[in-house]
Amino acid sequence: MKSAKNIFDIKIKMICIIMTVIIMTVIIAAVMMWPVSVMADGDKCMAENITLTVNDTDIYNVKAVCPYYDNNTYLSLRDMANAFAGTDKAFDVSVASDSIVITTGTDYQSPGIGNDPFDQAAVDEVYGLSYTLKINSMKIDGREVKYFSLIGSVGGVYDAFISTTDFALIFDTDMWYRGDDLYADTKSDYVIDIDILDKNEYFSLSSGALVGDATTGDILYEYEGDKSLPIASTTKLMTYLIVMDAVSKGSISMDDSIVISEKAEWLSGTSDGVVALTAGTVTNIQDMLCGMMIASSNECALVLAEHVAGTEQLFVDMMNTTAAAIGLSDETVFYNCNGLPVYSEDMITSKNQNHMTCEDMFKLCSYIINRYPQITDITTLKSTTLSSVGAWVANTNSLLYNMPECIGLKTGTTNKAGACLVSAATVNVDGTDHTIIAVELGAENQIYRITVSQVLLTYGIQYVLGETPSHHDTDVPGDIPVTAEGLCSLIVNAAREKHEKTEE
Amino acid sequence: MRKFSFRKIKYMLIGVIALTAFIFAGCGRNPAKAFYGTFESTVDISGYVCERADEWMSTALMSELIDSDDIITDIRLSVTIKFNEDGTWSQTADESSYESVVADGYEKMEELVRQLLKLRLNGAGETGYDDDALDELIEETIGMTLSEYVNEYVTDIIPSFEELSDIYNTEGRYEVTENVLLRDGIQEAYFAGDDTIVITAPVSGNAVWENDYPMILIKEGAVSPEPVEIENTETSQDKTDSDSGDEEPAEKEIIELN
Numbered sequence: 001m002k003s004a005k006n007i008f009d010i011k012i013k014m015i016c017i018i019m020t021v022i023i024m025t026v027i028i029a030a031v032m033m034w035p036v037s038v039m040a041d042g043d044k045c046m047a048e049n050i051t052l053t054v055n056d057t058d059i060y061n062v063k064a065v066c067p068y069y070d071n072n073t074y075l076s077l078r079d080m081a082n083a084f085a086g087t088d089k090a091f092d093v094s095v096a097s098d099s100i101v102i103t104t105g106t107d108y109q110s111p112g113i114g115n116d117p118f119d120q121a122a123v124d125e126v127y128g129l130s131y132t133l134k135i136n137s138m139k140i141d142g143r144e145v146k147y148f149s150l151i152g153s154v155g156g157v158y159d160a161f162i163s164t165t166d167f168a169l170i171f172d173t174d175m176w177y178r179g180d181d182l183y184a185d186t187k188s189d190y191v192i193d194i195d196i197l198d199k200n201e202y203f204s205l206s207s208g209a210l211v212g213d214a215t216t217g218d219i220l221y222e223y224e225g226d227k228s229l230p231i232a233s234t235t236k237l238m239t240y241l242i243v244m245d246a247v248s249k250g251s252i253s254m255d256d257s258i259v260i261s262e263k264a265e266w267l268s269g270t271s272d273g274v275v276a277l278t279a280g281t282v283t284n285i286q287d288m289l290c291g292m293m294i295a296s297s298n299e300c301a302l303v304l305a306e307h308v309a310g311t312e313q314l315f316v317d318m319m320n321t322t323a324a325a326i327g328l329s330d331e332t333v334f335y336n337c338n339g340l341p342v343y344s345e346d347m348i349t350s351k352n353q354n355h356m357t358c359e360d361m362f363k364l365c366s367y368i369i370n371r372y373p374q375i376t377d378i379t380t381l382k383s384t385t386l387s388s389v390g391a392w393v394a395n396t397n398s399l400l401y402n403m404p405e406c407i408g409l410k411t412g413t414t415n416k417a418g419a420c421l422v423s424a425a426t427v428n429v430d431g432t433d434h435t436i437i438a439v440e441l442g443a444e445n446q447i448y449r450i451t452v453s454q455v456l457l458t459y460g461i462q463y464v465l466g467e468t469p470s471h472h473d474t475d476v477p478g479d480i481p482v483t484a485e486g487l488c489s490l491i492v493n494a495a496r497e498k499h500e501k502t503e504e
Numbered sequence: 505m506r507k508f509s510f511r512k513i514k515y516m517l518i519g520v521i522a523l524t525a526f527i528f529a530g531c532g533r534n535p536a537k538a539f540y541g542t543f544e545s546t547v548d549i550s551g552y553v554c555e556r557a558d559e560w561m562s563t564a565l566m567s568e569l570i571d572s573d574d575i576i577t578d579i580r581l582s583v584t585i586k587f588n589e590d591g592t593w594s595q596t597a598d599e600s601s602y603e604s605v606v607a608d609g610y611e612k613m614e615e616l617v618r619q620l621l622k623l624r625l626n627g628a629g630e631t632g633y634d635d636d637a638l639d640e641l642i643e644e645t646i647g648m649t650l651s652e653y654v655n656e657y658v659t660d661i662i663p664s665f666e667e668l669s670d671i672y673n674t675e676g677r678y679e680v681t682e683n684v685l686l687r688d689g690i691q692e693a694y695f696a697g698d699d700t701i702v703i704t705a706p707v708s709g710n711a712v713w714e715n716d717y718p719m720i721l722i723k724e725g726a727v728s729p730e731p732v733e734i735e736n737t738e739t740s741q742d743k744t745d746s747d748s749g750d751e752e753p754a755e756k757e758i759i760e761l762n
Contacts, residue, residue: 120667179657480646482657484564487617487646488624494645495630 042132043067045150047125049117050075052182054083061117062182065150065161067133074133074150074161075182081108082115087186089173095151095158099137104171114157133447135398136160140170146398148447165451169402169458174470179482185470192459193469194221203452207418207442210358211456213464214366214424214435220463221456222358228331229441230353232412233296234422235339237364238319239304240293243285244372245322246308257282258307260389268299272340275300275391283388291386292338293378295393296411301338312337326367328360339412353416358439365409365422365437376424379408398450399423403457409437411449418442419449427461436460536680538696539587543721544598546580547672549663553579553609556661557616566623575619576612581605583672585721593687594675602665609662614654699726 045065050073052062060083063076077093077100084090085107092103122128131150138145138160147170150161164182168175174188203209203223210222219225246252265279274297277283283303291300305315319334335342335352344350356364368375382401383394396411405425412420420441427434438456443449481487554572561567582601587593618638625633633641642650663671678687684707685692691707703719 120664480648480653480657484561484567484617484620486563487653488564488621491621491642491645492624492628492630495625495633495641496628498641499630 042130043150044127045074045129045131046070046127047118047122047129048073049123050180050182052080052083052184054087054184055186056183058083063118063154063159063161065129065131065152067131067150072163074163075167076154077102077160077162078108078110078114078157079159080167082110083184084108084171084173084186089171089186091171093160095160097158098151100139100149100151100160102138102140102170104141111157114155114159116155118154131161143404144401145170146401146450148450163451165455169454188470189467191462191467191469192455194459196469197455198223202455205443205448206440206452208358208439209441209452209456210362210439211460212362212366212437213460214362214369214437215433217366219359219362220436220460225358226329226331228355228357230355230414230417231339231361231441232353232414232417232420233298233339234361234410234412234420234441235334235337235354236292236296236301236412237361237368237410237422238323238334239301239315239337240289240375241364241368241372242315242318242322243289243304243308244368244375247285252285252308254285256285256307258284258288258303260303261306264299264303264306267302268297272298274298275386275389275393277303277389281389283386287386287388290378290381290384291389291391291393293375293408293410294381294384294395296396297393298338298340305337323360323364326363328363329357332356332360339414339417341414341416351416353414358441361422361439361441362437365424365439366435369424369435369437375409376407379410379424380406397421397423398446399453399457402450402454405461406457407435418444419446421449421453423453423457425457425461427464429464434464436464535682535696536587536589538701539593539678539680539685540589542584542586542724543701544582544724545585545719545721546582546601547716547719548578549581549605549668550577550579552663552668552671553613553661556663557613560658560661561616561620564620564624566627567620569623570616570619572616575616576609579605579608579612581668581672584724587678591677591679592675593678595672597665597669597672599665602668606662610651610655610658613658613661614651617654617658618650699723 045067048064048066050062050064052060054060060079062079062083064073066072067074077095081091081093090105090107092106092108094101094109129152131152133148133150135146136149136151138147138149147162147166151158152161153159162170164175164177167173168190172189174185174190176183197203198221206223207229208222208224208227210219210225212219212222243252247254260277260279260281260283262279265277267273268275268277274295275291277299285304285307288300288304288307291297292304302312305312309315309318315337316334319337320332323332323334332355334354336354339354342352344352379395379397380400381395383392385392397406397408399406399421400408403425405427407424407426409422409424412422418441420443421438422440423438425436427436436457438453438460440449440453440456443452481490550573554576557572557576558567561570561572580601582598583595584598585593585595618635621638621642622633625631625638639650642653646653648656674688676688678685680686683693683695685694685703692703693705693707694701694703696702699722701721703717703721705717
C-alpha cells in the first residue's frame with residue numbers, strides 16, 4: 001500500500017512539475033515577445049496617394065500618410081523633392097532610420113527607388129502603416145530644426161513625411177488644396193492667409209491665439225483673445241519682470257549671492273523639478289534667470305522669488321499688484337511664481353492655476369520687451385551652463401530652431417493649460433525694428449503648439465512687411481460634391497428649384 | 505503442372521499489338537501543335553470596375569436599385585498569350601490597350617451615374633428628364649458636363665495597369681488533348697482553326713475568368729476573324745435571366761375547371 005501511495009505521489013509531482021514548466025515557458029515567451037510588439041507599435045497611419053500639380057503644368061503622385069485621423073496629411077519628402085526638381089524651390093533630401101538631411105537649391109538625387117505610389121493594398125488597409133510621429137533629427141542646409149516627422153521604410157528605402165503646413169513654411173512655397181488635390185506654385189512664397197485660417201477654424205487647435213506688433217501695440221489677429229486661460233510656465237515671464245523691476249529699483253543686484261533654500265531643494269527633487277539644486281549652495285541671479293527662462297526650471301523661479309520677496313507668497317502678491325499696475329485685466333490672477341498647479345488651503349481643496357487672457361499676455365510681453373529688451377539675450381540661447389549649480393540646460397522652445405528670426409520667449413505645459421508658447425520675432429520695416437509677439441495657449445500637444453505659433457509669428461512678420469497672400473480657388477466650383485449622394489441631392493434640388501421657378 | 509497455353513499468348517500478343525497501334529494512331533496527330541506560338545486575346549475587366557463603381561455609388565439612396573453589371577460590361581483589356589513547345593505557357597497584359605480601357609470604363613460609368621440621377625429624379629417626382637434634359641440640368645448646376653464630372657471626381661474606378669498586370673500576368677504548364685486544354689488544373693474545351701483558337705468553356709475545375717468565355721485567341725499577325733457566337737455557353741456561375749424591362753409579362757392563361 002505504501003509503495004502504491006508513493007507511486008501516486010510521484011506521479012502527481014511529475015504532473016505538477018511538467019505543468020509548471022509549460023506555464024513558465026508560455027509566460028517567458030509572452031514576456032519576450034511583448035516588449036518587441038510594444039516597441040514596434042508606432043502611430044497608426046492611413047496611406048493615400050495625392051495628386052500634386054506644380055506650377056500649373058506638371059503633375060506628380062505624392063505619397064501621404066495621415067496619422068490618427070483622415071486629412072491629417074503628412075507628405076513624402078522624397079516625392080516632394082522629386083516634384084520640385086528643376087524649380088525655384090528644388091531641394092535634395094536624404095533620409096536614414098532616424099534622421100533627415102535637406103539641402104535646398106539643388107535637385108533631388110534620387111536613389112532610383114522610393115518614388116512609386118503606395119500600392120492599393122496599403123491604401124485599402126485603413127490605419128495599416130505604423131510609424132512614430134516625433135521630432136527626428138533634421139537639418140536644413142546644415143541648420144538643425146525641430147519639426148515633427150514620420151520616418152518609415154517605403155519601397156525599399158527610408159522616406160520621411162512632414163505636414164503640409166510645415167512643408168510650406170520650410171520651403172516658403174505657395175501651396176493649397178483644391179478638394180483632395182494639392183497645388184504648388186514654386187515661384188511664389190508662402191504667405192499666410194489669416195482669413196482662410198480663421199474661416200476654417202484653424203486656431204481652434206488652441207484654446208486661445210493672438211499675434212500683435214509690440215512696437216505699435218496693434219493686435220493683428222486674435223482667437224478667443226479675451227478668454228481667461230491657464231498659462232502654466234509662461235507665468236515665468238511675469239516672474240522675470242518682477243525680478244528685473246527689483247534690480248532696477250535697487251532692491252536686489254545682479255551681483256547678489258543667493259543661498260538656495262531647503263524648499264527649493266525639495267522642489268527640485270520632485271517630479272516637477274528640472275534643475276538639481278542643493279540647499280546651501282550659493283548661486284546668482286543670472287544663472288537662476290537662465291535656468292527659469294531657458295529650461296523652465298520651477299525651482300530656479302522659486303529661488304528668485306524668495307530672494308526678491310523673502311517668501312513665495314509675498315512675491316505672488318507683487319505679481320498680482322504689478323499685473324494691475326501695468327493694465328492687465330481682472331482675468332489675470334497668479335497663485336505662484338512658476339505656473340505649477342496650486343492646491344488651496346480650504347478643507348475641500350481646489351487646484352488653482354495661474355491664468356490670463358491672450359490679450360493680457362500680449363500686453364505683458366510688450367511691456368517686458370520694451371522695458372527689458374535684454375530678455376532676449378537669455379531667451380535666444382538654445383542651451384547654456386549654470387556654472388553655480390553645475391547644470392547644463394536646453395531651451396524648451398523648438399521655434400528657435402525652426403525660425404531663425406525667433407527671439408524667444410517662453411513655453412508652458414500643464415495638463416489643464418495644455419501646450420502653451422509665447423514667441424517673438426523682430427523684423428525691420430523701413431529702418432524701424434518691429435517686435436512681433438505671438439501668444440498660443442492651450443494646444444492639445446507640442447505639434448500644434450509649434451505649428452500654430454510658427455503660423456502666427458510668420459503671419460505677423462508678413463503683415464508688417466506688407467505681404468499679401470495669393471488668392472486661390474480652393475473651393476471646387478459651385479461646391480461640387482464628390483460623393484454619389486452629394487451629387488444626387490444637388491441635382492434633385494436643382495431640378496426642384498427649376499420646377500418651382502417654372503411654376504412661378 | 506499447368507499446361508502451357510499458346511492460345512493465351514496469342515490473344516495477349518494481339519491485344520498488345522492492337523493497343524500499340526491505337527497509341528501510335530493517336531500520337532500521329534499532336535493537337536498541341538495548334539497552340540505553339542503567340543496569341544492575342546482580350547479579357548473582360550468589367551467585374552473589377554463594377555466593384556469600384558458600386559462602392560462609389562453606395563453612398564447614394566436608391567443605388568441598390570441599379571445593377572452596375574447591366575451597364576458596365578465588356579470592358580476589354582488586351583492580353584498576349586504564349587504557348588511554348590516545352591509545355592509552358594504565359595500570359596501578359598498589354599499596356600497599349602489600357603488607355604482605351606480607361607476611356608471605355610469612364611464612358612460606362614458616366615451612363616451608370618446618368619441612370620442613377622434619372623432614378624433619383626423620378627423618385628423625387630421630377631419626371632420628364634430624358635438624357636438631353638438631364639445633361640443640360642447637370643451642366644447648369646455644376647458647370648461641367650457629366651462626362652467631365654465623372655472623369656474628374658469619380659476617381660479610381662479603373663484599376664491601374666499595375667493592378668491589372670498583377671491579376672492577369674501569369675504563367676504555368678499546359679497540356680493539350682483532342683478538344684481539351686489543361687492548364688493550371690483547369691480543363692477547358694476548345695476548338696482550333698488555322699490561326700485561331702476558341703476556348704469555349706471550362707470542362708472541370710474552377711474557371712479563373714468566368715466572364716471571359718469564349719476566349720478567342722488569334723495568332724499574332726493573323727487577321728481577326730468574325731465574332732464567334734457560341735450558343736448555350738455553360739459556365740460554373742449560375743446565371744438568371746433578367747427581365748428586359750420593356751416587355752410586358754405574358755399573361756397567364758386562366759383555365760377554368762368545370
